[in-house]
Amino acid sequence: MRRQAKSRRDDTGAREEDNIFSRFGLESEAMPSALDPRLRQALADRVRYYHDLGIYDFYRRPIQASGEGSASVARAPSPAISESEGRQTLMEVRTEPSMTDPASGLRLIREDIGDCTRCRLHKQGRKQIVFGVGNPRAELMFIGEAPGADEDEQGEPFVGRAGQLLNNMIKAMGLRREDIYIANIIKCRPPGNRTPERDECETCSPFLMRQIEVIGPKAIVALGAVAAKTLLAINAPMSELRGQWYDFRGTKLAVTYHPAYLLRDPRQKKEAWKDLQMVMKELGLKPLEKSAEQTS
Known part of the structure; x- marks a missing residue:
């Protein structure tokens, strides 16, 4: 029996x-x-x-x-x-042989993406794929939603006005842009900078998941609702998502406002700074003096 x-x-x-x-x-x-x-x-x-x-x-x-x-x-x-x-x-x-060599692992992922035609965005005016940039061994990752016009032109995430603000936020944390890794949920610019569609996120985000696994950061900051909801699979307003830590496959994840939103509503910069201070405490970082003004 x-x-x-x-x-x-x-x-x-x-x-x-x-x-x-x-x-x-x-x-x-x-x-x-x-x-x-x-x-x-x-x-x-x-x-x-x-x-x-x-x-x-x-x-x-x-x-x-x-x-x-x-x-x-x-x-x-x-x-x-x-x-x-x-x-x-x-x-x-x-x-994953790339785990011991994150730079090689990221190159392999980029090669796998190729000249991607997996979703409609390749036919809707995108100029190039915006893969990600930064330190392959970064302890901190920032993840946004999608490239904009400047990013599509230069092939690097967060290089326009929102990118300049993000640079100031990073500097206020006592870090340099090259210390961290920056990527987006999707790697092609949606036409007219519209919000990415759900199926576009589902098609592209597996490559981001592989990037996260290869880099192995200690903390991730999701910039904006699209990034937060995609990574966490939670449909909740930003007011509920912010101000707490989430476990993302063994990595701590925090949510804050997207820099583009902060440009539209500067009143929320102080709230974003609170989110970054939470991240800094977790990573043992000391802020620059008068760092709140650094995000302006």
Whole structure:
């Protein structure tokens, strides 16, 4: 009876793993015919982790290994593949080699994006992809919603008037722009600087999730409602989102106003400064003297 119960549990677990793998096309493309059950379960756990992050596609490519030669993830089924070869291939899906070299990891993500045509924005006037900028090992990340006209022109986030204000906010915290990492939920400018659509955020944000994982910041600041609601999957007003810490995949996340909003309503700058002070306390940063004026 015990053997029968264990067999039923094993069968149920295998079916669940098959369902997880099929969401990513792994069953037909990268799964060897014979696979150690423990490795299979570990792979399923890793795929489930990416799915929870909102990553629904693997962009598999040859990756230079740290040792001799290189290994690649198969793109087509190989009938001659051995279990040991399959184990090595699948471990590349489980392990992020870029974690020990964030700069290389970010370059790989950028290459995976390519000249992106995954959503409608590539046909609506965007000039270039605005990937992100800053220290690959930053302890602090700022995440906005989307590039504007200046960002689309220069290929770097937060370089217009809102970017100048963000620079002042960063300086008031006792940091430099090059100390932190800046990115957006989506990487292409929406026409007329409109608010990004939900499906655009869902399509593009998995790349941001990979950036966050590679950089591994101690804290994230979500700038504005779009960034906050996308990252936290919470539909709440800014007044309720601000002033507290959230756990984002093991990283502390705070919410504050987008610099563009502060330009439209300067009265909220003091509130934004309170949010930044909370972040500074968490990171052990000391503000510049008269730092409240630095955000003007």
